Amino acid sequence: MKPKLIHQEAMDYSFKARQAFEQDNYTLAFDLFNKAADLESQVAKFYFDKPELEPTRSIIIRSAAFLNIKAGQIEQAKEFIFFGLLNTKDTLIKEQLNNALELAVSLGNMAPNEASREFNYISLLRQRSIHYVIEPANLSFGHSVSLESIKEFSESYLKSLKAFAISKFKRVLKIEDEVEQSIINEIEKLVNPLVTSSAYGSFKFSIANDFLERPGDKRELVEIKANVISKYHHEIFTNPLSDDDILAIKKDYTDEEVNDIFRPLAKIKSNNTPYKVGYYDTDDFNKKFVSKIVNKQKQKLITVKQITQEDIGELESSLVHKRSGKGGRTSKQVIFKEQIKSAEYEIKVSEISPKDDKPLLLSEEIMVNMTFDSNKGFTFSFPDLNVQNTDIAYNKALEGFYNTFYGKIIGVINAKEPNEEEQRDWSIVKKLITNPEALKK
């Protein structure tokens, strides 16, 4: 046997298979990967009893394992994976074979052509993935992150990403007016991040969007769809939001687009989220945590819509059946009525008015976040100082917020031996109050 020549033949089939796959010719790709895997398996088995022929033995065994996975021959792949794990001394090859084993287990129940297609699709998705990590903000439960935090992150991330995608699609389709709901629904179907890997503990995961041209897809839309996560990650998610960055964003996007993209993102990056989000930089492989969005940045970015308390109470949708009877009489029947379940907006505040103390004039206006949830009521919050208050009545919620805010300021100013958090809060309070010394007790 001349293993070098057979191996070269296998690699040629593999090269042709990748070309076929890139041209969406899956049947040919499957056939060619199978030919490559059969040849490489012969070579790998030849090396089983030749431990003296390293590193060739380990490299060929790894190559046979991956080619068999790519060909959907999972049982055959496992034979090489297990042999390699037991016999190779090379730590990198062992690590790669462990990854191969993970894949082989997850593809184990599929038919060979289905497994082959799945592996090759996920390999390409992985090459396009952005790698994130969510860690708890404090270590009450070690480094394990709660399902609630993952849910909160993914909801806000998706909202922001989809708003970004809609604004990009609008530009490509040259739509200047409001986008029709049917188009939004279509775009939302296209922008659907897929999880391409995950690990537990602190939650590490990778996501990418589908990149294949499906029947009826426009070429320019496929281009956006395929790259939307990477573009969003670099342009929006990791944007440090310096004054210049904010100016550029305001120039590129309408006020409404900025609100739709950045309001959910501000939630993820606010000071009081119970988790922190990191990502793995593709340039240096280092884990980097995303910077927080502070009130000052929010003020420059978000456009505040003036909504009164009364507006909220009246927001409802209803479906009414109207019928005109004899003599011009009209009867109305409400078929369906639904009151608003949740709402969120910002209010500008320049004075804190606690119930039992004098009002406190702020040296700069702040943006206070108001959320309404039909299950909880009204919540006012100022994430920079981690202050929030909830009540079922709007006025009580706001009054309680002012009291808590005032109490926090007094607490920070009068802290005898400030801890790390109080020191950070002190730097914010100094900017908000002109003469904090006057509030010392």
Add this chain to the structure above:
Amino acid sequence: METYHLDLTKVKLKGPTQEQIVTCNQWAATAFDKYHNNSKAEIEFSIDGLDTKAILEWDSNFSKAAMKEKKDMANHGGVAMAWFVMSVLKEFNYVEQSEIGDGVDYRFKTEEPDDDDLNFLDDFHYVEISGILEESKTNTLQGRIKDKHAQIKRGYKKDKDSSVLVTLFKTPRTVKEIHK
């Protein structure tokens, strides 16, 4: 200034089939054609610390119908340029490929091993290959070179003879650095 044709690889490099070399060269040509006219451009080679300028020519006379994906242009085009640099400019006349999870490993030798050599993947020069169509704020040539060194550092090849080889297609520049 020296003039080279990308197809010189077809004569110099052994290991991959002629068809593989032609296909990779076509991907590189598609990438270059995005930014340069008349199938040629002045390119800067920075090879192991030595900078030279040259005229690089390529063949653009083929169908580009199946060569639309930018990522593939950068990847396969990067491989074509690495094969060119190693075989034409550095006299590594043989490359052996092997399969890994998301692609292929490349190992170069100055001489092709004998067909009967059973340990034919021993004693090689390992090269981490990459390509970038054009630089952006987050995707620079320098960043990619650093990234490729880090990949070698993480792997077992850190103690072996190895290099990174990255090509930028817009303002054509190919950098080869020995991994230390």
